[in-house]
Amino acid sequence: MELLYAITLGVLTTCGVYLLLRARTFTVILGLTLLSHAVNLYLFASGRLVAGAPAIVGLSQRSADPLPQALVLTAIVIGFAMTAFVVVLALKAAVELRNDHVDGENPEEDRA
Amino acid sequence: MNHALILPILLPLLTGAGQLLFYRAPFALQRLLGFASTAWLVLMGIWALSTAGSGDYLIYQAGDWPAPFGIVLVLDRLAAIMLALTAILGFCCLLYASSGTDQRGAHFHALFQFQLAGLNGAFLTGDLFNLFVFFEILLIASYALLLHGGGRARSRAGLHYVIINLVGSALFLIALGTLYGLSGTLNMADLALRVAEAPPEDAPLLAAASLILLVVFGIKAAILPLLFWLPRAYSAASAPVAALFAIMTKVGIYAILRIFLLVFGLGETPVSETAWGWLWPLALLTLALGGIGVLGSDSLRTLTAYLVILSVGTLLATISLGTAASLGAALFYLIHSTLMAAVFFLLADLLGQQRETGYDRFSATGPIGHRWIMGTLFFVAAIAMAGLPPFAGFVSKAWILQASLESAQGLWLWGVVLASALLVIIAASRTGSSWFWRPGDMAKPYPLERGPLTLVSIMVGLNGLLAIFGDPVMGYLELTAEQLLAPGGYIAAVLPEAGISLEEVSP
Numbered sequence: 001m002e003l004l005y006a007i008t009l010g011v012l013t014t015c016g017v018y019l020l021l022r023a024r025t026f027t028v029i030l031g032l033t034l035l036s037h038a039v040n041l042y043l044f045a046s047g048r049l050v051a052g053a054p055a056i057v058g059l060s061q062r063s064a065d066p067l068p069q070a071l072v073l074t075a076i077v078i079g080f081a082m083t084a085f086v087v088v089l090a091l092k093a094a095v096e097l098r099n100d101h102v103d104g105e106n107p108e109e110d111r112a
Numbered sequence: 113m114n115h116a117l118i119l120p121i122l123l124p125l126l127t128g129a130g131q132l133l134f135y136r137a138p139f140a141l142q143r144l145l146g147f148a149s150t151a152w153l154v155l156m157g158i159w160a161l162s163t164a165g166s167g168d169y170l171i172y173q174a175g176d177w178p179a180p181f182g183i184v185l186v187l188d189r190l191a192a193i194m195l196a197l198t199a200i201l202g203f204c205c206l207l208y209a210s211s212g213t214d215q216r217g218a219h220f221h222a223l224f225q226f227q228l229a230g231l232n233g234a235f236l237t238g239d240l241f242n243l244f245v246f247f248e249i250l251l252i253a254s255y256a257l258l259l260h261g262g263g264r265a266r267s268r269a270g271l272h273y274v275i276i277n278l279v280g281s282a283l284f285l286i287a288l289g290t291l292y293g294l295s296g297t298l299n300m301a302d303l304a305l306r307v308a309e310a311p312p313e314d315a316p317l318l319a320a321a322s323l324i325l326l327v328v329f330g331i332k333a334a335i336l337p338l339l340f341w342l343p344r345a346y347s348a349a350s351a352p353v354a355a356l357f358a359i360m361t362k363v364g365i366y367a368i369l370r371i372f373l374l375v376f377g378l379g380e381t382p383v384s385e386t387a388w389g390w391l392w393p394l395a396l397l398t399l400a401l402g403g404i405g406v407l408g409s410d411s412l413r414t415l416t417a418y419l420v421i422l423s424v425g426t427l428l429a430t431i432s433l434g435t436a437a438s439l440g441a442a443l444f445y446l447i448h449s450t451l452m453a454a455v456f457f458l459l460a461d462l463l464g465q466q467r468e469t470g471y472d473r474f475s476a477t478g479p480i481g482h483r484w485i486m487g488t489l490f491f492v493a494a495i496a497m498a499g500l501p502p503f504a505g506f507v508s509k510a511w512i513l514q515a516s517l518e519s520a521q522g523l524w525l526w527g528v529v530l531a532s533a534l535l536v537i538i539a540a541s542r543t544g545s546s547w548f549w550r551p552g553d554m555a556k557p558y559p560l561e562r563g564p565l566t567l568v569s570i571m572v573g574l575n576g577l578l579a580i581f582g583d584p585v586m587g588y589l590e591l592t593a594e595q596l597l598a599p600g601g602y603i604a605a606v607l608p609e610a611g612i613s614l615e616e617v618s619p
Contacts, residue, residue, distance in 0.1 A: 020279065025271065032278050039285045046293035068292065071241055075285055078248050082281070085255060086274050092259075093267040102275070104268035 001049055005041070012038035025090035025100045032086065036079040044072045117172035117185050120156050120195055120232040124149055128225030135219065143210055146221040150203045153228065157196030164192035165588065167595065169605035171238075179238070179606045180299035186238040186606060189592035190443075194235040194366055197447055198359055201454055202228050204571055208458055209352035211564045216261040216350070223260070227253035227356065234363055238606055240291065240298045240375070243367065244284050247332075251277050254360060257353045258345060269348035272341045280331040287324040290317060300375050301606035304599060308379035318383045322376050326368070326387045333364025334424050335391075336398040342421060343405065347413035351461030354413065355454035361424050362450055369431065374599040392432040392521065396528050399425025403532030406539045412460035412472040415539060416453060419497065422532055423449035429525050430512050437515035439593035444586060445508040448578060452497045452505065455571045459493055462486070462568060463547070466558055480547055481557025487548035489569060494540035496575045499533055504578035509533070511586070 012034050019031030047065030055066035090100065097104040127149035131142050163170055170187040173179060187195075206224060214220040230250025237243050255277075259270045292298055294314050295306035310318060327338065334342045342361075346354050368391075376384035402422025409415040423445070430442040460472045463486055470476020480486060499505035509529065516522030578585060595601065603610060 020275075028275060032275065032282075035279070035282050039282045039289075043285055043289040043292075046289040048293075065296075067298075068289075071288070071292070074241070074245065078245070078281070082248070082252065082274075082278055085252065086278065089255070089259070089267070089270055089274055093271050096264050096267045102271060104264070104271070 001051070005045060005049060009038050009041055009045075012041070023102055025094065025102055028102060029083065029086055029090060033083055036075075036083070040072050040075055040079070043075055044068055114170065114172070116156075116159070117170055117187055117236065118174070120153060120160075120199075120236065121185075121229050123152060123156075124225040124229040124232070128222040128229065131222040131225065132219065135222070139215065142221045143214070146206055146224060147203075147210075149225060150199065150206050150228065153199035153232070154196075154203050157192070157199040160187055160192035160195045161588075163187065164189045165591075167591065169602060171605055172236075180297050180302035183242050184238040184299065184606055185236040186602065187236060188602060189588070189595050190366070190369065191235045193443065193447070193589075193592065194362070195232060197362075197450060198228065198231050198235070200574075201359055201450060202356060204454065204567060205352040205356045207567050208355065208564055211561055213261070213350050213352050217259075220257075220260055223253050223256050224356070226250075227257060231359065231363065235366060238300050240300055240303065240371075241288055244281070244288060247284070247363075248281060250360070250363070251281075254357065257356070258349050260353055261350045263348075265348040269341075269344040273345040276331060276338075276341045280328050283324050284328045287321045287328065290321040290324070294318060294321075299606070300370070301603040301610075304375045304378050304603055305607075305610060307376060307383060310379075315383070318376075319386050322372070322383050322387050323390070325371055326390065329364045329367045329371070330394075331364070333361050333368065333428070334398075334421055335428065336394050336401060336425075339398065339401075339421055339424075343409075343414050343417040346417040346420065346457075347411065351458050354416075354457040358420060358450050358453035358457065361420055362427075362446055365424065365427055365431070365446065368428070369596060373596050374602060377599055388432050388434065391428055395425050395428035395432060396524060397425075398422075399429055399528050399532055401425070403528075403535040406532075407535045409539070410474055412463065412474075412543060413457065415543070416456040416460060419456060419536070420449075420453050422536070423453065426512070426529060426532075429528070430516065433516055433519050433522065433525070435515060435518055436590065436593040436597055437518065438512070439596060440586065440589040441508060441511035441515045443589045443592060444504070444511060444582075447585075448504040448508045448575060451571060451575055451578075452493070455493055455568055455575070456497060458564070458568050458571070459490060462561075462564055463490065465561075467547070468554055474543065474546065477546065477550075479550065479554045481554045482560050483548055483553060485560070485565070487544070489565070489572070490544055490548065493568075493572050494537075494544060496572055498537045498540060500537075502576065502579055504575045504582065507579050507582045507586075 016031045016035030016038055019027045022028060047068030050062060050064055053062040053064040054060060055064045055069055057063045094100040099106050127145055131145055164187050172185040174183045227250055230246050230253055233246035234243060237246060255274050259266050294317055295303055297303050297306060307318060330338045346357055372384040372387055376382055399422060402418050402425050405418030406415055409418055427442050427446055430438050464471040466481040466486055468478035496503035496505055499509040513526055516525045
């Protein structure tokens with residue numbers, strides 16, 4: 001399970017960073033979303049990966065650490081709100097600047 | 113338990129929420145609510161200064177859950193200084209905004225209060241994850257405030273600002289996950305003990321987490337490789353918002369002080385040593401870049417944004433010397449530079465409104481109205497900014513240079529600080545002479561707004577007062593530095609059972 005988890009994290013982060021470095025706001029936002037997924041999974045794993053252990057003490061022999069789950073929940077909510085905000089901002093910028101380049105101007109269009 | 117400690121967070125939060133709910137109420141009521149809340153925060157700041165001045169730590173356990181299980185708020189001298197500074201700065205910015213800026217977009221006052229709530233929370237909290245949450249609160253308020261007023265430049269700068277800060281948030285969470293995975297706690301005091309006792313095989317991971325945190329705070333504070341979002345964002349924001357943002361870079365500095373002196377500062381070989389090793393050269397380079405940027409900027413707002421970068425460099429370089437004297441001097445400079453950066457952002461707006469063409473751009477050479485009043489104000493403010501006597505900038509720089517003599521690296525700081533001060537003087541005198549030192553007045557000057565003009569004069573006067581009352585202020589700041597360098601007291605106050613010996617740290 002650890003290996004699969006680690007590979008998933010790695011792939012998500014790689015794709016996230018790659019997309020983040022693109023020049024269009026849409027891909028940048030996709031990259032941010034993938035990165036925040038990876039971060040949420042990483043936070044979740046900081047409480048150690050155990051199967052079949054509820055987050056309540058006394059229900060079974062082993063119990064999972066509930067705190068990372070609470071942290072992830074907070075991080076998801078914040079990340080969701082921020083993504084919504086940046087999507088609206090990107091739309092606003094695309095309308096006002098008439099292109100979706102992250103710098104607000106497209107160097108290739110100017111050259112043509 | 114004294115519930116007063118949560119008021120600096122709750123009060124602006126509730127005020128802001130109320131302003132959102134009743135946004136249809138008359139605008140004057142919104143303003144009045146904002147003023148009442150911010151004025152109360154100023155009083156709370158003074159209360160915090162006098163309470164923390166006794167040297168005790170004031171602890172507030174949210175929900176009465178004992179630390180390290182619940183979230184604690186901790187008031188020490190540093191937090192009190194930051195609270196008071198934020199409140200006073202916020203009040204001045206709100207006053208300036210009430211001359212009309214606040215009506216150029218929706219919900220200015222509510223966002224302003226949320227921003228204050230986030231700032232106060234970040235200064236008070238004693239929990240690392242809670243620090244992240246308050247960072248997000250102050251950031252999302254600042255995103256919206258930056259865009260206040262609309263316009264292409266703001267959208268463009270806003271996009272960069274938001275994206276780099278979202279990446280910063282992701283990095284913050286990675287560092288938090290690593291720290292929690294290694295230590296099982298997020299309470300700063302508890303974390304400090306666990307980090308100090310960590311087995312040697314955990315050291316590389318801890319160092320990695322500490323450096324990721326340094327990157328996160330470096331984005332907030334604008335240290336050299338991470339500062340290129342700042343000039344555009346700060347110069348695009350409307351004047352009172354940019355003036356309030358003067359404290360935002362200082363949040364990064366505050367977090368660096370708190371985390372690297374407390375959380376990573378204990379143990380025989382503190383984890384923070386790696387970070388301090390990185391900070392010293394980066395801070396000097398930031399300082400140098402700030403000086404060059406000041407000389408090369410094309411408008412007064414960009415110039416001020418580079419002044420902010422310059423002040424960050426000076427602060428971090430002084431802090432990384434790591435003695436009590438240098439820390440005290442850095443805190444004095446922090447107060448002075450925050451105030452003066454705000455003054456310059458407001459002044460750029462004030463002067464820009466009086467100029468016939470070009471607003472605050474240097475390339476335009478039109479005449480300026482009310483030349484004598486404006487020129488005098490700019491002259492005095494520039495003297496205060498550049499660190500010439502009789503203003504607080506001189507006191508703080510003299511103290512920084514004196515404190516840096518104690519260490520061998522100090523000579524580097526002398527060179528860079530003095531050289532960049534010279535660049536600031538050149539840039540300011542170039543601005544002054546090209547704007548004011550030309551014959552001929554405007555035929556029909558724009559009407560002079562007395563309120564904002566008086567406000568900016570008072571803020572410059574506050575800087576003068578800071579120099580006049582330099583002695584008691586310096587005494588307070590020296591005690592603050594000593595408190596910061598002895599984190600054992602903080603830990604003993606938060607975790608009374610831990611019973612650790614008080615030990616000093618040296619960055």
